[in-house]
Amino acid sequence: MSDDIFAPPPxxxxxxxxxxxRELRGLGLTEREGRFERRGQPVARVAxxxxxxxxxxxxxxxxxxxxxxxxxxxxxxxxxxVAELKRELARWGDRxx
Numbered sequence: 001m002s003d004d005i006f007a008p009p010p011x012x013x014x015x016x017x018x019x020x021x022r023e024l025r026g027l028g029l030t031e032r033e034g035r036f037e038r039r040g041q042p043v044a045r046v047a048x049x050x051x052x053x054x055x056x057x058x059x060x061x062x063x064x065x066x067x068x069x070x071x072x073x074x075x076x077x078x079x080x081x082v083a084e085l086k087r088e089l090a091r092w093g094d095r096x097x
Contacts (some may be wrong), residue, residue, distance in 0.1 A: 004086050011074045016053050020046050020072075023082045027089060038092075041065075044085055053078070061092060 021031065024044055029036035036044040041061035047054050053072040058065035073079050 006073065011051075013048055013051060013053055014076055017046060017048055019055065020055070020078055020082070024085070027082075031048065031064070038044060038089065044088070057081070057088065071082050 022030065024036045024046075025031065029038055031037075034045055035042045036046075036048060038061065041060055041063070042058060042065055044055070044057045045067070046056075049071065051073070054069065055072050056067040056069040059068060060066070070077070070081055086089060
């Protein structure tokens, strides 16, 4: 019996990009020129990078943000990126109110 029956399906970057874009829009972000913004401030960006996705989020919302980049090569990393961004959006929202 083969051990690969428990292996996750192969990561398809094009589908991952579409899923990530949907997730980010679902968080209330607006897509503009490859970046996702909240209240006019860029907070995330995503792009295809060969067999992976190149994603980044800002350290803090600002006009000249510092980007924290991450390479997404599987579904778990994609979920982690969305969860991390969701936590940060909640933290920034609490600070703004």
